[in-house]
Amino acid sequence: MALALLGSCAAATYAEEPPLSLPAAVAQGVQHAPLLDARRADIEATREDAVRAGRLPDPSLTFGVSNFPVTSPGAFSLRSDGMTMRTIGVMQTIPSHAARAAERSLANAQVDAAEAERTATGQAVRERVADAWIGVWAATQQRALLEALRDESTLAVRVAKARLRGGTGSAADVLAAQSEVLNLANRIEAADADLQAANASLQRWLGDAPTALAEAPDFGQLPVAPDRLEHDTDQQAPMQAWQAREQVADAALARARASKHPDWSVDVTYGHRAPYLSDMVMVQFGVTLPLFARNRQDPDISARQAQRDAVEFAHEDARRAQRATVARDIATWQGWGRQIARDRDTLLPLARDRSRVALATYRGGGTLQPWLDARRDEIALRLDYTDALVARARAWAALAYLLPTSTPSSEHLP
Numbered sequence: 001m002a003l004a005l006l007g008s009c010a011a012a013t014y015a016e017e018p019p020l021s022l023p024a025a026v027a028q029g030v031q032h033a034p035l036l037d038a039r040r041a042d043i044e045a046t047r048e049d050a051v052r053a054g055r056l057p058d059p060s061l062t063f064g065v066s067n068f069p070v071t072s073p074g075a076f077s078l079r080s081d082g083m084t085m086r087t088i089g090v091m092q093t094i095p096s097h098a099a100r101a102a103e104r105s106l107a108n109a110q111v112d113a114a115e116a117e118r119t120a121t122g123q124a125v126r127e128r129v130a131d132a133w134i135g136v137w138a139a140t141q142q143r144a145l146l147e148a149l150r151d152e153s154t155l156a157v158r159v160a161k162a163r164l165r166g167g168t169g170s171a172a173d174v175l176a177a178q179s180e181v182l183n184l185a186n187r188i189e190a191a192d193a194d195l196q197a198a199n200a201s202l203q204r205w206l207g208d209a210p211t212a213l214a215e216a217p218d219f220g221q222l223p224v225a226p227d228r229l230e231h232d233t234d235q236q237a238p239m240q241a242w243q244a245r246e247q248v249a250d251a252a253l254a255r256a257r258a259s260k261h262p263d264w265s266v267d268v269t270y271g272h273r274a275p276y277l278s279d280m281v282m283v284q285f286g287v288t289l290p291l292f293a294r295n296r297q298d299p300d301i302s303a304r305q306a307q308r309d310a311v312e313f314a315h316e317d318a319r320r321a322q323r324a325t326v327a328r329d330i331a332t333w334q335g336w337g338r339q340i341a342r343d344r345d346t347l348l349p350l351a352r353d354r355s356r357v358a359l360a361t362y363r364g365g366g367t368l369q370p371w372l373d374a375r376r377d378e379i380a381l382r383l384d385y386t387d388a389l390v391a392r393a394r395a396w397a398a399l400a401y402l403l404p405t406s407t408p409s410s411e412h413l414p
Contacts, residue, residue, distance in 0.1 A: 001413060012397040019212040019215075019291045020210035020212070021134050022130060022134075022137075022214075022216060022217055023213075023217075024214075025129055025132075025202070026130075026131045026133070026204075026401075028124050028127060029128075029129030029132075029206055030122060031206035032126045032205070032206070032207060033196050033205070035124075035125060036121060036122060039114070039117060039118035039121050039332045041119065042073075042114045042118070043398060044110045046110045046113075046114045049399040050104075050107035050108055050304035053104045053106070053107030053108075053273065054101065054103045055100075056093075056094060056095065057092075057093050057095070058091050060090070060092075060093075061088075061090060061140075062087070062088070062089040062090070062091055063086075063088045063089070064086075064087055065084065065085070066087055066271065067081065067083040067085060068083050072283070079086070079274045079275075079367065080272065081276050083273075084273065084274065084410060085279075085280060086271070087269050087271045087282075088269070089267060089268050089269030089282070090268055091268075092266050092267075093265045094263065094265060096261035096262060098261045099255075099258040099261060100258075103255060105250075106252060106257075109244065109248040110248060112244040112247055113241065113244035113247070113248055114239040115243040117241055117243070117244075119237050119240050120237050120241050122235030123401050124291040125205075127398060128205065129206075130351060130401065131394055131397055131398070132198070132204070132205055133213070134216075134394055135197075135198035135202070135390075136195065136198040136199055136201075136210075136392070136399060137201050137213055137216050138198070138389060138390040138393065139194040139195035140189060140195060140213065141191065141389060142194070142382075142386040143188060143191035143195060145382040145385070145386060146191055147244060148179075149378070149379065149382075150184060150299075152355065152359065153181045153184050153375070154181065156177045156371060157177040157178055159177075159311070159363050160173040160174040160176075161316075168365060171225070173328040173368040175398040176372060180376075184379070187379060189391070200258055201273040211365075216393070219389075219392050219393045222400060223401055224400070226404055228328070228403075229330065229399060229402060233319055233406075234319065234405060236322060236326075237403070237404050238322060238402075238406075239318065242311075242314075242319075243315075246308070246311050248305055249304070249308040250308060252307065253301070253308050255298045258289050259290070259295050259296075259297045259300065261290075262287045262288045262290060263287070263288045264285065264286065264287050264288075265285070265287075266284070266285055266286075267284040267285075267286070268281070273304035277278040277328075301321070305344070312327050317389045326399070326402070329399050330399065333392055333395035336388050336391045337392055340385070340388050340389060340392060341387050343381070347381060348382070349386060351374070351377060352378065354377075354378070355371065357372040358373075358374045358375075359371045
């Protein structure tokens, strides 16, 4: 009794769970995506590195003995010679202002690059979750379209048997009608298997497979105007990393150029001598001398400049490729939309009427073959129609999430 009560409570809980919409699935998938957690950790790491960028290096503590005699008289004695001192000091290296500024710029550029990578990863995750949701929705649509034909197949078997009993039919017609029923059952079983596989793909992103899906958004309308997608190429998520990469290359070039600026150092040393002699303080300044820039700094600058040019050229190539991809996806999405409208408004109704007329003709004394042909053509058309729905929906998803600020509408089909 208790087990039955628990089971009924669990069933009620699942029954109360609202259907999962596409925007809700995407939001849930983004929230639980380990890839985005990894990108957030990368950003945190680069920010921590940026905190110490451009800071002075740690000072060095120096200590030792100077003017220590090693030959007679007074060899190896700290008191035999008045110049002998025990010393302790601090030395600080001071990189040039240009070098420190370049290091800060490089660190900030790396933070921007990490954030851009996270944006691109977020776009990829959203598209993958949407693709998984669309897979479940498509398999559900396909099964429903095939299931709608089951009653007519059963009716054809009954008509064939009735005509056989009445002496106007044949056993071959009965067997053909029964084979068509089994063929449809196989199609439905395949759709069930596709649905289970699609649920597994969606579960990979959500953790738990949804009990039901909400109505799909209108895949015939993009949340962003196609003209904007074709023109705002650099604002799209896959392209944002390129600007950050150029900033990193610029910062690396600035750091190479800063190596021509001399670095400084200061050394303060306190020397303690034997009793009754005065202690001493020594202050020294040092400066690097980049006298051989032709063999050291200039090649490094040339290499960083070449890398900067390579990033710029690659950015332009990626920009052109992205424009071509967007234009191709828009054309594909529009083409599938036209085919779906033609199938839905014309071809599917014609195929349905053809099957019904053929079955009615058979019931009136005609042959079964026209109905068998019409039924197979209708099944093939319904499967093609489902494939078109999937193709348009996935083309829609590839376009809908291109801009990081775009949020596909949760409006339902009327």
